[in-house]
Amino acid sequence: MTGKVNEATLEALVAGCRTPQDVAALYQQMLQRVIDRSLSAELDAHLGYERHEKPLEGARTNARNGSTKKRVKGTFGEVEVTTPRDRAGSFEPQLVRKRQTRLGDFEDKILALYARGMSTRDIESALVDLYGVTVSHDVVAQVTDAVLDEVRAWQERPLEAIYPVIWLDGLVLKVRHGKQVTNRCAHVVLGLNLRGEKEVLGIWLSESEGAKFWAAVLSELKTRGVQDIYIACMDGLKGLPEAVTALFPKTLTQQCIVHLVRASMRYVAAKDMKAVAAALKRIYTSATIEDAALELDAFEEAWGEKYRAAVRVWRNAWPNVVPFFQFPPEIRKITYTTNAIESLNMTMRKYTRNRRIFPNDESAMKSLYLAIREASKRWRGVHHWKPAMQVFQILFGEERVPVSA
Numbered sequence: 001m002t003g004k005v006n007e008a009t010l011e012a013l014v015a016g017c018r019t020p021q022d023v024a025a026l027y028q029q030m031l032q033r034v035i036d037r038s039l040s041a042e043l044d045a046h047l048g049y050e051r052h053e054k055p056l057e058g059a060r061t062n063a064r065n066g067s068t069k070k071r072v073k074g075t076f077g078e079v080e081v082t083t084p085r086d087r088a089g090s091f092e093p094q095l096v097r098k099r100q101t102r103l104g105d106f107e108d109k110i111l112a113l114y115a116r117g118m119s120t121r122d123i124e125s126a127l128v129d130l131y132g133v134t135v136s137h138d139v140v141a142q143v144t145d146a147v148l149d150e151v152r153a154w155q156e157r158p159l160e161a162i163y164p165v166i167w168l169d170g171l172v173l174k175v176r177h178g179k180q181v182t183n184r185c186a187h188v189v190l191g192l193n194l195r196g197e198k199e200v201l202g203i204w205l206s207e208s209e210g211a212k213f214w215a216a217v218l219s220e221l222k223t224r225g226v227q228d229i230y231i232a233c234m235d236g237l238k239g240l241p242e243a244v245t246a247l248f249p250k251t252l253t254q255q256c257i258v259h260l261v262r263a264s265m266r267y268v269a270a271k272d273m274k275a276v277a278a279a280l281k282r283i284y285t286s287a288t289i290e291d292a293a294l295e296l297d298a299f300e301e302a303w304g305e306k307y308r309a310a311v312r313v314w315r316n317a318w319p320n321v322v323p324f325f326q327f328p329p330e331i332r333k334i335t336y337t338t339n340a341i342e343s344l345n346m347t348m349r350k351y352t353r354n355r356r357i358f359p360n361d362e363s364a365m366k367s368l369y370l371a372i373r374e375a376s377k378r379w380r381g382v383h384h385w386k387p388a389m390q391v392f393q394i395l396f397g398e399e400r401v402p403v404s405a
Contacts, residue, residue: 028079035081039093043084046091062088072101148362151369155202161227162402163191164392165334166201167256168234168244170209171345171368175358184361185209186368187217190344192334194402196385200344200372201226205361211239218247228400230392231331235259236317250400255320257284264310276303276310283314289325327395330388347375 044050047062065087071078081096092098171186185208189201201221206213214237229251232244241253261280268276279299286292296318300311314321324332351371358364382388393401 032079032081035079035096039081039083039096042093043086043091047086062086062090072096145366147366147370151365154369157224159191159201159221159225160193161225162194162229162400163201163226164194164230164389164401165192166190166229166232168214168232168240169345170235170237171348172209173205173352173358173364174356175205175361175364177360181357182207184364186348186364187214188344188348189217189221192382194389196382196388198376198379198382200376203365203368203372205364209237211237211243214240215243215246218244222247230396230400231323236263236313236320241320250396252323253320254323255317257321257324260284260313260317260321264307264313267307267309267313272303272306276307279303280314284321284324286325289322292321292325328391330384330391331395333384334382334388344372344375347371 040051043064047064051064063086065085067082067084069080069082071080073079083093083096085091167190169188169190171188173184173186174181175184176182184205187204187206187209191199191201193199202217204213204217204220229244229248231252231254232241232248233254233256234240234244235256236259244251244253261277261284264280265273265276279295279302283292283295283299286295296314299314304311348368348371351374352364352367358367389401393403
């Protein structure tokens with residue numbers, strides 16, 4: 001239908017509207033009707049005949065086969081839409097696609113811009129510049145605020161019972177509290193499930209990164225269903241290995257080799273970096289712990305006098321480096337580096353860089369969640385995961401590692 005709506009029809013529609021909430025509710029109902037009718041028309045076009053009509057003689061006998069309901073989020077809240085089905089299962093709706101959870105391209109564009117660190121005012125201006133469309137600041141704020149419900153549901157979702165590997169790391173953000181700007185640490189846990197798929201288990205904000213707070217995070221993971229972790233990779237935070245093993249006694253704690261290399265290279269002059277890096281590589285690529293210990297002694301003999309602090313980094317961390325050398329190459333490739341979480345943190349930093357100061361914790365959480373959502377779109381399963389699982393079964397036994405995994 002085009003042109004103006006009949007005045008009598010319009011009056012009847014708005015007769016019961018007294019408040020902005022009434023208008024929003026009316027809009028939702030109308031939108032739902034329009035979507036349902038459009039989806040039904042899409043199926044008619046797919047089948048080649050309308051509802052209650054008979055197919056042409058000789059045509060295929062594909063027909064309607066009931067419908068399914070789902071809720072999708074829009075600017076004015078959630079709308080329940082009814083998607084018709086066909087008997088052959090070949091119908092692919094276009095207006096509201098399968099697995100689509102939000103309405104409207106512009107909402108997706110708004111969230112993508114917000115994820116990249118733009119403020120609501122910046123997004124308002126960008127949409128005008130890019131698309132010639134004016135979307136008010138209030139609407140942009142509504143769209144981004146709607147993400148908080150997703151964040152809460154995601155943060156509270158049940159987790160799997162077993163994660164062969166998890167990585168623990170912190171990311172520092174600046175957040176405004178009243179008139180004061182403070183550093184807040186985003187504690188991030190990235191897990192690798194039994195299928196070799198990466199999954200961020202959650203984000204937790206606190207004033208600083210500490211073993212006590214990490215213990216609370218790990219306790220929450222246990223409450224949400226995690227029963228066993230084979231290996232936990234982390235930086236050199238004091239007390240963190242003990243916090244892990246207090247809640248997961250069978251878990252092996254592994255200090256991140258990349259963090260160790262970076263920490264020791266901070267003390268090295270530019271002219272010596274290449275030679276020192278080569279010496280360190282001989283340590284962590286050793287075949288056995290005995291060979292690695294000999295290489296560490298050689299490193300101290302060659303560079304200890306000049307870079308004593310760099311040697312001390314490795315000596316202090318050695319108890320949490322030792323587990324690394326009991327693993328065969330299939331496991332070392334996974335645990336040697338925190339590339340997985342480093343890549344994730346790089347993405348989060350990239351998307352939060354423009355937002356130098358967040359107005360509150362909720363704003364920081366929204367940005368981090370959307371950055372994770374963007375990053376996870378590019379994730380793939382771990383290469384050679386089946387051989388790694390076979391090694392886990394040998395190391396930890398079938399009572400901890402499911403045979404079917």
